[in-house]
Amino acid sequence: MSGGRGFIIGGHEISAPPLDPGLYVVATPIGNLGDITIRALETLAACDVLACEDTRVTRRLLDRYGIRAKPVAYHEHNADVAGPKLVEALETGKTVALVSDAGTPLVSDPGFRLVRTARDAGLRVIPIPGPSATLTALSAAGLPSDDFRFIGFLPAKDTARRTRLSELAHESSTLIAFESPNRLQAALASIAEIFGPDRIVSVGRELTKRFETIRTGTASQIAERFESETIKGEIVILIAPAPEGETRWTPESTDALLRDLLQSMSVSKAAREAAQTTGLPKSDLYARLLALKDEN
Numbered sequence: 103m104s105g106g107r108g109f110i111i112g113g114h115e116i117s118a119p120p121l122d123p124g125l126y127v128v129a130t131p132i133g134n135l136g137d138i139t140i141r142a143l144e145t146l147a148a149c150d151v152l153a154c155e156d157t158r159v160t161r162r163l164l165d166r167y168g169i170r171a172k173p174v175a176y177h178e179h180n181a182d183v184a185g186p187k188l189v190e191a192l193e194t195g196k197t198v199a200l201v202s203d204a205g206t207p208l209v210s211d212p213g214f215r216l217v218r219t220a221r222d223a224g225l226r227v228i229p230i231p232g233p234s235a236t237l238t239a240l241s242a243a244g245l246p247s248d249d250f251r252f253i254g255f256l257p258a259k260d261t262a263r264r265t266r267l268s269e270l271a272h273e274s275s276t277l278i279a280f281e282s283p284n285r286l287q288a289a290l291a292s293i294a295e296i297f298g299p300d301r302i303v304s305v306g307r308e309l310t311k312r313f314e315t316i317r318t319g320t321a322s323q324i325a326e327r328f329e330s331e332t333i334k335g336e337i338v339i340l341i342a343p344a345p346e347g348e349t350r351w352t353p354e355s356t357d358a359l360l361r362d363l364l365q366s367m368s369v370s371k372a373a374r375e376a377a378q379t380t381g382l383p384k385s386d387l388y389a390r391l392l393a394l395k396d397e398n
Contacts, residue, residue: 108147109143109144109147109169110168118145118147119144121145122228123196123226124228125216125226126198126230127200127207127217128201129230129233130163130201130202131205131233133311133336137310138163139230139232146167146171147169149199150191150196151198152173153176153184153200154200154202156175157173157175160203178212181216185216185219189216189220200213200216205233235309236252236338238310239278239306239340243318244318246276246343247276249343251277252279253279254280255282256285261366263288264296265359267296267297268355268359271296271355273344276340277340277341281338281339282337283337286333286339287328291325293321293339298321300320300321300322302318302321302342304316304340305317305318305337306337307334307335307336308335311335357390359380360376360391360394364398369388373391
């Protein structure tokens, strides 16, 4: 391989063709390293600079395919320092490849800042498509896929998470969220309460890996299924769209929102916040908040 710029598949050495200058946004496997594309391997092998979230994670992928590139770290904690250096490399005509720890960059990672800066500077950005946890989960969940909305990671704190879910409970799109293993049970319990026990929910865990599991059922079934289970690995939650004709803010979902707001706000502030969220009359919400406070 000329200059060591190549990769190995099945014991066969393959030279990587040269790249045109630009920032290459490269999707990498979300678990199974066999899911890498040939074009991604060519890009990783031929680039001048390889930027990644965690060099140890990326190193495992590079070693699997005999790629000699030396990755440099670019993540949320060093983006202010590392970003300008990568842009400087691009401005001098070098090729820079950007990868995340898994999947397609810019989905819940700081890569968008680098892409935005490169585009603002008039530099070329080239996407190298491939694996995505959101689309992988959607393809196997059995939920409507013609209209979906990715909402990122759910808030870590219970009150914030419940408020966020209350705002989304009547969306007409399939919702896709990431969640950590230690918060999954609490998240599923909140979904069953706020979206209703019969809303269809799917949980994808360890997608493409050896212990991959994808479970789809009603919100109450899925919450119960994971209630006593030890949970590990990356999690994707999918929630079916609200049933057609469902009232956007039912008494139950409104009360769930109000109870959450009462945990961190005064009655007057909660009424104002709820009115902005729901579009319901502030006076009615204020009266209901007083009643809920008395119940507590």
